[in-house]
Amino acid sequence: MSALVTRALALAVLFAAALVLAVGVGAAGVPIATVIDVLAGGGDATARAIVLDLRLPRALVAILAGGGLALSGAVFQALLRNPLAEPYVLGVAGGAAVGAVAGVVFGVARFAPSAVPLLALAGALAAITLVFTVARRVGRALDTRVLLLAGVVVAAFFNAVILLLLTYADVESFRSAVFWMMGSLSGSTWGTVVLLAIYMIPATALLFSQARSLNLLAIGEDTALYLGTRVERVKLIGYLVASLAVAVAVAACGVIGFIGLIVPHAVRMVWGSDHRVLLPASFVAGSIFLLLADTAARTIASPAELPVGVITALVGVPLFVSLLRRSSL
């Protein structure tokens, strides 16, 4: 237990440090004293705009989206009993991308920029509905293998739709669409924070409450049933709530890869597979990872920005490989 407390404290310190870095560092080079001044209510208009309207909402979006993606990844890996599962495995990202790309290509975004996240969300919901309808129609209960297959097939279908849309897109729409799909937190506003928080906070609590059931389901559905789990109910809650978390995260910042795959594995290697620890730790570790990755994306090529997905992969993969070499997984 005391080892658990030490590790929780270490994670909390890391989280605080990442948050301070995200709010304190940026291309504009606002001195840290000024940042503190702004947070205390002072500072000039430019410094206030940079810290309060740009950095702070962006950091909060990183926390909610990064945490949500890592948490969903952990839930999908448990439910699908597959270490390769990741948040986008059920076609959610494909659906969201179709929504966003359609919005861009058909010019909706030009007149109503805030429509893009909503279209992405609608696309993601359509994908979830489609995948679950397919999976439930084939078998009576929610068959994990059918669900996985349905996800892959639906994702492939959406991919084709995206390519079709891009074929008819003009050059600018093409660029916008491709940049959207790369994922970025640069569009984060307080509105994005609210959209994410409204869903992510209760969803996170609900998923945390399923931790023991997920421990059992990670071993097998029969085992879970015979150890007192209402399997179908837990599966439905898990898949739906986690898929929706992914949908909201993708709507807010596009498709950011690797967090949902790597973070849960990294946490498992350090802390083991007990979901009562794994789920909250994955959320916090995902938050930290995206906070740091976005801070890097914002500052490395300053005053330009790099796509954050590039950083998550470039840094995440070597980190993961070194963990993999040291662990027994």
Add this chain to the structure above:
Amino acid sequence: MSTTPAFEARSLSYAYEHAHAPAICDVDLAIAHGSFCAVIGPNGSGKSTLIRLLLGAEPPASGDALFEGSSAHGWDRAELARRVGVVTQTEEIVFPLSVRELVAMGRYPHLGAYRREGAADHAAVDAAIATCSLSGLEARAMNTLSGGERQRARIARALAQQPRTLVLDEPTAALDVAHEMAIFELLAKLVANDGVTVLMVTHNINLAARYASHLVLLERGLVAAQGSVAAVVERGRIETTYQWPLLVQPFAGPGPDTGAPQVAPLRKEES
């Protein structure tokens, strides 16, 4: 205590979707509390399906599958898990998990979603680990264990549930003689000393005949014979069910099971 049997089937039938014949057909049986019951029968005779129905994993197509007098499928799953421990045929452990973590899951039915493990829970886990001779292996990762150790860990998890009834589906399928015997000895001790009811599916007719008090022989979803060992393990009956020539001879002993009928299949050309 009560005369209500642990498990009971009344005209129980079940068919899988798109199947030509029912997997379980018009089965009637009763398994009394405190008995050691073995279900035997050829591959595909419906043994596992029968177990699933008695455990309420599937609703019956017709008839009733009862546990302690009420419909097995209607039981609250957590309540049922506090009374019945189940060891399924296989489990694939994908993520790293220690022996103790696995055994501790047996306490989940008693804890619900949030309650932390107390002293009683730790004691139950310790006892189960000791009973299954796993002391010293507690911190080992499940995927580093041998087949016998892994199976003992899964039985320990079922014991940690502190159930009155244990159900095991081919628990010794891939084990060598010593490991198989150890598990049968353990089950026999639980029945004799702790009054636990054991319902197991097995392909080992000879060990079933030496340990069980009650046998159920299934053939293509139907009960071909059930009752005492002597009534079920009878040459004509077993030959017909398994479609293989064999001899039935009494076990030469020594031991309490001296005289139990033992099946020796014959080579084809000798018959």
Add this chain to the structure above:
Amino acid sequence: MAALSVVLLTTACWSEDRPLINSPITVTDDAGQVITLAAPARRVISMIPAQTEVVKILGGVERLVARTQWDKDPALAHLPSTGNALTPSVEWIVGQKPDLVIAWPDNDGRNVINQLRPLGIPVYSSRVESLAEISSMITRLGVLLGEPARADSLVRAIDAQLDSVRAAVAGRARPTVLYALSTDPPMAAGASTFVGAVIDAAGGTTLFADMTQLWPQVSLEEIVRRQPDVIILPVGEATSGSAVALRKLPGWRDLDAVKNGRVYEVDADLFHRPGATVGIAARTAASLLHPPLQAVRRPALQPEAKR
């Protein structure tokens, strides 16, 4: 009635604190947004190369705070680059306290424009495709920079250049032109692009004038069937294909234009930037489409950049 209006107007003007000459500058941009500046812009961040060039010509390099990676003008090399113009650091821009940002009205709604406007930074979103839009852009930037006269002379200079090109090719047969943005897959300039307008001024007809898309992806078969008289390949960053390579490519090597040596490479930066250099682009195109015309030097009509 008219007299009354004059009186009212005069009263209105007198009620202002500032004299009439310093009244706010107001311009409507290509996204329909009204931009109001209290004074001519002095710190400009432009994220479109052609517009950057116009700002330099009208207002001088010192008014520019940043450039993009596409701006290769040595006069701008000392400025920090905001990268590919699509993903600049918004907070860096805010920190520079620009009084005018010029950006392309991108389509994903997540771009700088929507982030800078709420923070009170004036953003002029500029979308230029036709020749008329070039003039309009120059005129409005002139207003925003407080240099309407210089803008006016630049517009007139461009018009004069284009008129001289049109006059030079008048009455000549108009060759069909395939302007191939890429050769694999073949992607052609549509008639409604800036390139299409330049080809038109230079006395040519775009091969795929019947297609409505700006840059349609076309089939090689259709190109072979239509047999363009001239093929133009832009060369520069993010373009593919070369005149030499076409001679070996199946399909392409069978085109009359390739066999007759009527494939030309042009500077992509010149042909893809609708702005102050449109006249040079048109002259270059005309010299390629109508070989007897003299190759083009920098025309005298072009005003020198303000120092």
